[in-house]
Amino acid sequence: MIRVLLGIISIILIWGYTWVTMKIAIRDIPPFLFASLRLLIGAIALFIILKVQRKRLSIGKENLKPYLIMSLLMPLGYLGVTTYGMQFVDSGKSSVLVYTMPIFVTIISHFKLNEKINMYKMIGLIFGLIGLLFILGIELINFDKKVVFGELLLLISALCWASANVYSKLNFKNKDIIQMNAWQCFMGAIFLLIISLILETNPSIQWSNEAILSTLFNGLFSTAFTFVVWFWVLNKIDASKASMALMFVPILGLIFGWLQLGEKITFNIIIGSFFICASIFMIAYRFKSASKSTSIKKLRDVS
Numbered sequence: 001m002i003r004v005l006l007g008i009i010s011i012i013l014i015w016g017y018t019w020v021t022m023k024i025a026i027r028d029i030p031p032f033l034f035a036s037l038r039l040l041i042g043a044i045a046l047f048i049i050l051k052v053q054r055k056r057l058s059i060g061k062e063n064l065k066p067y068l069i070m071s072l073l074m075p076l077g078y079l080g081v082t083t084y085g086m087q088f089v090d091s092g093k094s095s096v097l098v099y100t101m102p103i104f105v106t107i108i109s110h111f112k113l114n115e116k117i118n119m120y121k122m123i124g125l126i127f128g129l130i131g132l133l134f135i136l137g138i139e140l141i142n143f144d145k146k147v148v149f150g151e152l153l154l155l156i157s158a159l160c161w162a163s164a165n166v167y168s169k170l171n172f173k174n175k176d177i178i179q180m181n182a183w184q185c186f187m188g189a190i191f192l193l194i195i196s197l198i199l200e201t202n203p204s205i206q207w208s209n210e211a212i213l214s215t216l217f218n219g220l221f222s223t224a225f226t227f228v229v230w231f232w233v234l235n236k237i238d239a240s241k242a243s244m245a246l247m248f249v250p251i252l253g254l255i256f257g258w259l260q261l262g263e264k265i266t267f268n269i270i271i272g273s274f275f276i277c278a279s280i281f282m283i284a285y286r287f288k289s290a291s292k293s294t295s296i297k298k299l300r301d302v303s
């Protein structure tokens with residue numbers, strides 16, 4: 001149990017600090033190019049893990065379509081859009097907005113997975129909406145075009161992340177998780193590189209030590225290492241308990257951004273973050289309660 005706890009803590013710390021390193025990297029490297037490099041490094045690391053474990057590397061022609069769709073949703077839609085949007089928004093606030101993902105999962109799952117919205121879901125959705133209103137309120141009133149644009153992109157990336165989670169649940173039940181992510185990272189890296197070559201013409205790239213280290217950190221730790229550890233943790237404890245730990249990631253994102261980058265943490269951000277974290281908690285708690293209700297119903301049916 002101590003190893004599981006250490007695994008969760010390492011994931012939270014790395015994912016929380018990732019937002020700072022992303023902000024540092026895109027100061028010197030164009031966002032789409034950075035995202036492509038991060039995914040490529042992560043993909044290579046995951047392919048090496050597959051090779052060491054002597055698992056199959058190829059995916060087969062029949063799996064090409066779902067892998068391509070996942071690559072468009074997750075690496076391109078989530079990571080690519082997130083990285084681009086972070087040009088206009090502080091790293092800490094970015095982490096909070098992107099971690100509204102469970103709210104979108106709840107809504108999409110209601111229609112696609114027949115997971116009905118119960119009391120816990122509804123409370124979570126209301127908390128999430130209140131949190132967003134607090135965080136976005138100032139920019140919407142002042143209408144800082146660049147900041148509002150960046151915040152909308154971050155919410156779109158959260159929607160893409162949520163869509164990828166639901167799509168994965170529908171189409172990748174019996175697939176090797178590491179293989180799936182290795183290929184989606186590789187395909188996503190290619191897509192983002194093509195976008196970078198088209199949109200980021202004559203880029204001003206400075207291969208500073210900070211940019212290089214941040215890119216390596218994102219590829220090796222934020223993508224490859226934490227992914228393997230996360231799914232190891234999910235095999236050890238209940239998924240709802242593990243998911244509750246995610247609410248600490250945006251909190252750490254805010255703290256690290258304040259400590260290292262000097263980002264301001266306003267009253268609106270604090271209150272908004274509280275409601276969004278409470279939303280994540282209520283949505284995670286809902287799964288636990290639902291599973292208990294199902295078990296009780298089964299016992300009644302048997303008796």
